[in-house]
Amino acid sequence: MKSFQRISYPYILWMTLMIVAPMLLIVLYAFTTQGNDVTTFRFTLENFARFFQDAVFLDVLKRSLIIAVATTVICVLLGYPIAYVIAQHNPKNQMRLVLMVTLPTWINMLVRTYAWMGILQDDGIINSFFSLVGLGPVKLLHTTFAVILGMVYNFIPFMILQIHTSLTKMDQSLLEAAEDLGANRVESFLRVTLPLSLPGVISGITLVFLPAVSSFFIPKLLGGGQYVLIGNVIETQFLTSGDWNFGSAISLIMAVIIILSMYLAKKVDRSPESLGGGSKG
């Protein structure tokens, strides 16, 4: 056992360098400010105060959370049935269907988002079709609808894959047992399949919510520059105004929110298992 532990040292070193060190730098930046000529930096809570005392930034944060929650909910509602249908097929077809779900992700996300711009814009594919049947151009691009559409489209494969994995891992004999005990299909779905697939749903939710809440190029491209989400505010701090301290502070606030929501998700994840009564065994 000891010798195996030693093998992990390079990985621990790697993780320290690539994950822990940058995180510490962000924390350092967040709690400091570029000082005067005497000291290069000094500790402060100013960056956080600046964020929380400003109604505009809080509005942006609220908007980002609403968009991310909406995206996640839609991904669950659409992704679960899709994953369920896929899981009903024989293994070979399942492989093909999963491939179809993941196929778009082989193309760069940015390129696919640009493609949506072409589809949604005023003289794009959808509006050209509308004008053929005599409907005026509908404003699709640069709307909340476009932003949520872009996010759902980009992130739903994560949801489907997670749910699909947990559905296929499920022991089919449990369903037979439920049937033997007199449960109809709806009952056995609600009382066996759904609780057992919840861990997949939860990890799907985290995988969708995290990128959705911090995405900055989807709102920028599909929402237009006027669609400011928290990711755009952070991007501006680093690339335009060059205020790394404030940018780091906002990133840290986001990290805390994300850690909290993951903690809550974990809690939800655990409770149905205890309700399900020994499903683990």
Place this chain on the structure above:
Amino acid sequence: MKKLIALTLGAAMLLSGCGSTSSSSSANDAVEKYGSDTLQLYNWGEYMGENLISNFEEEFGVKVIVEYFDSNEMMYTKLQGGDSYDVLVPSDYMIERLISEDMLQELDLSLIPNISNLAEGVKNLPYDPDNTYSVPYFWGSVGIVYNKNNVDPAIVEEQGWEVLRNTDYAGKVYIYDSERDSFMMAFKALGYSMNTDNEQEIEEAYNWLVELNNTMDPVYVTDEVIDGMINGTKDLAVVYSGDAATILAENEDMAFFCPNEGTNLWSDAMVIPANAENPLLAHEFINYVLSYDASYDNSSYVGYASSNQEVLDELSATDFADNNAYVPRAGYEKDEVFTDNQVLKQKLAELWIKVKAAN
């Protein structure tokens, strides 16, 4: 334009014809002459003629590695991160900042004889009057592109920047998504200097922009404005002069106007960073860009005003003959050049994101 492409293609074929016989030795020649045969160039996206790089590589037997940035700040961030380049093409205020932070090398002008070709409009620029550190690449102004069929030219000329807040055109407006250019337009509309750091004036400009944001339903874009206006998606747009020249050339319904309240006269120039690995080749490149052929290729393809006087005269008489966006307005007293002011810039950046988020 076609003729030009044919010509340059011909030239490229000729060059490659001679080059192929001696390509292995020319690489060695380059190493001997410049100390290296690789040039690291960091330039704006969509900012070079089609054959500029390949022609330079052929002619001097070297290899050019190009990276692109889309804001001066992005370039600055990478430079500060320790990345090394041989030639950069930043804008006026950023050059001023790089000079003040000792991040640039002084140029050896004896290695850049083509500097005698420099256009009148880019001589003695305030941020580097004697070309100690920089050699201009492109220059221009910022103005309004509008659709002549939907917007009366008389109204645009009378209202200037204020036409962008004329609610007759609500929902028909592109605004350039950059805090400096947007605040420039607000300052100018209010009759202030665009380099002001007077709190009261900044506050007024902020309110000017918030009202625009809340009443006009504008779309904030950067490079998308070019395709958008060529396709006639909107009726009014804030556009850089070179992009405007491209739009006017592609869509004859569009016109360009530089408001009488004044505008931003900008220039982008080639500089050699202090940590450049290959300054000799960098000088050669800068000299090459200033040559007639390279400047012609650049300017005719991209549409921005050339820093080479001869090319500027030639193109404004031919390709861009009826195109008032090509040659920037020179010598108008209300036009200004941005100066470097970090505190102001950060402040405007924060206000700008608030303008956009306010609704």
